[in-house]
Amino acid sequence: MNEFFSIVISKLNYWVYITLMMIGLYAMIAKNNLVKKIIGMNILQTAVILFFISIGAKRDATIPIITHGHAGEHHAVHAVDFINPLPHVLMLTAIVVAVATLGVALALVIKLYQKYQTLEEDEILEQIRVRDE
Amino acid sequence: MKIFKIVIVLLFGGVLIYCTLDFPSWGDPQAPASRHVSPRYIEKTIEETSVPNIVTAVLADYRGYDTMFETIVIFSAGIACIFLLRVSKRKKSGLQMYRHVPTGLTLRIEEGYGPPPDSRDFERIDLMWVPYDLIVKTGSRLIVPFSQLFALYVIAHGHHSPGGGFQGGVILGASIILFAISNNLRLSFTRISEKLAVLLCGLGVIIYAGTGILCTIFGSNYLDYGALSKILGVDVITARSHGILMVEIGVGICVMAVMVLLYYNLASAGRHDEGL
Numbered sequence: 001m002n003e004f005f006s007i008v009i010s011k012l013n014y015w016v017y018i019t020l021m022m023i024g025l026y027a028m029i030a031k032n033n034l035v036k037k038i039i040g041m042n043i044l045q046t047a048v049i050l051f052f053i054s055i056g057a058k059r060d061a062t063i064p065i066i067t068h069g070h071a072g073e074h075h076a077v078h079a080v081d082f083i084n085p086l087p088h089v090l091m092l093t094a095i096v097v098a099v100a101t102l103g104v105a106l107a108l109v110i111k112l113y114q115k116y117q118t119l120e121e122d123e124i125l126e127q128i129r130v131r132d133e
Numbered sequence: 134m135k136i137f138k139i140v141i142v143l144l145f146g147g148v149l150i151y152c153t154l155d156f157p158s159w160g161d162p163q164a165p166a167s168r169h170v171s172p173r174y175i176e177k178t179i180e181e182t183s184v185p186n187i188v189t190a191v192l193a194d195y196r197g198y199d200t201m202f203e204t205i206v207i208f209s210a211g212i213a214c215i216f217l218l219r220v221s222k223r224k225k226s227g228l229q230m231y232r233h234v235p236t237g238l239t240l241r242i243e244e245g246y247g248p249p250p251d252s253r254d255f256e257r258i259d260l261m262w263v264p265y266d267l268i269v270k271t272g273s274r275l276i277v278p279f280s281q282l283f284a285l286y287v288i289a290h291g292h293h294s295p296g297g298g299f300q301g302g303v304i305l306g307a308s309i310i311l312f313a314i315s316n317n318l319r320l321s322f323t324r325i326s327e328k329l330a331v332l333l334c335g336l337g338v339i340i341y342a343g344t345g346i347l348c349t350i351f352g353s354n355y356l357d358y359g360a361l362s363k364i365l366g367v368d369v370i371t372a373r374s375h376g377i378l379m380v381e382i383g384v385g386i387c388v389m390a391v392m393v394l395l396y397y398n399l400a401s402a403g404r405h406d407e408g409l
Binding site: 007019021077100107 | 161174178188218300
């Protein structure tokens with residue numbers, strides 16, 4: 001029983017992100033409204049971002065900013081004392097790209113609405129089918 | 134059909150949760166992600182670039198190419214939004230609404246009639262939003278300058294504290310979007326026109342790429358800011374720090390302009406007459 005709890009505590013962060021990811025995926029595949037699908041995509045992106053950030057965490061370490069004196073002298077830097085900066089760098093750019101993709105996706109949705117006067121996927125497909133026949 | 138989708142999602146989550154049993158546990162210093170290249174970054178950054186914030190140094194110096202093309206991705210998102218939505222043909226909408234400012238009266242001008250005489254007493258208002266919102270306008274007037282100042286601080290102080298071009302650019306863009314929401318879209322065009330936003334968005338990418346080309350001109354690799362020591366008059370290590378600041382400014386300008394462009398086009402569906 002103790003072993004089980006230690007597994008739960010050490011992996012709980014991943015499970016939270018997987019739950020978020022499942023919510024996002026469900027919204028993407030099951031929802032009918034295109035804006036809801038886009039929101040699902042953003043939830044999934046957030047889950048991935050949180051997952052990467054949590055990989056960078058280290059026990060008893062601080063944020064990756066080195067404190068230093070004004071004269072330029074600084075103590076020897078040990079990698080154990082600072083959390084991993086690499087996931088932070090990757091996700092910093094990923095957040096902004098998520099905003100950019102959101103903008104383009106919303107632009108496409110506005111275009112679709114102007115053409116079909118609806119955002120429900122099945123109604124759009126129905127209109128396309130009627131037009132083809 | 135719905136149950137089928139739920140089963141797919143649960144299966145996906147189940148497989149992922151099964152996989153996490155092999156993952157390193159939370160906060161493990163010996164995790165694979167923290168062992169290969171990241172100790173090198175942490176221990177050498179201050180010697181090689183004199184930037185205390187390791188994230189900034191890795192972002193703009195060690196992984197400069199990544200960030201440059203990231204900026205280009207954002208630039209192309211802004212341009213793509215214009216290409217998708219912008220309606221160049223200016224269709225005269227018949228109905229127009231004006232407010233007579235001293236009395237607060239709203240004028241409704243039907244199609245075929247000219248605008249009221251050109252004076253400061255009349256201001257054009259959106260069709261969808263008629264009320265005069267004093268609290269929102271005054272509140273945003275208080276917030277906008279301070280958030281812009283904070284954005285400049287975040288960009289300029291990215292070397293020593295959490296921050297940098299992306300974050301500062303987004304705050305700067307948000308302050309302009311707040312101005313556009315609290316007033317109206319036409320007024321914000323007089324502050325930052327569409328043309329200016331597109332120019333700024335290109336300028337940001339040019340500053341970034343130009344810094345890299347400057348490095349090649351002074352006889353070093355592309356984006357190796359050490360070469361800038363010849364024109365900046367500082368040693369090679371400090372020149373790297375200054376080079377990072379230059380590209381961060383470029384990123385900040387580009388991100389700000391793209392946020393504004395996205396808002397302009399999405400809020401008015403590309404017509405640029407009236408927004409939210």
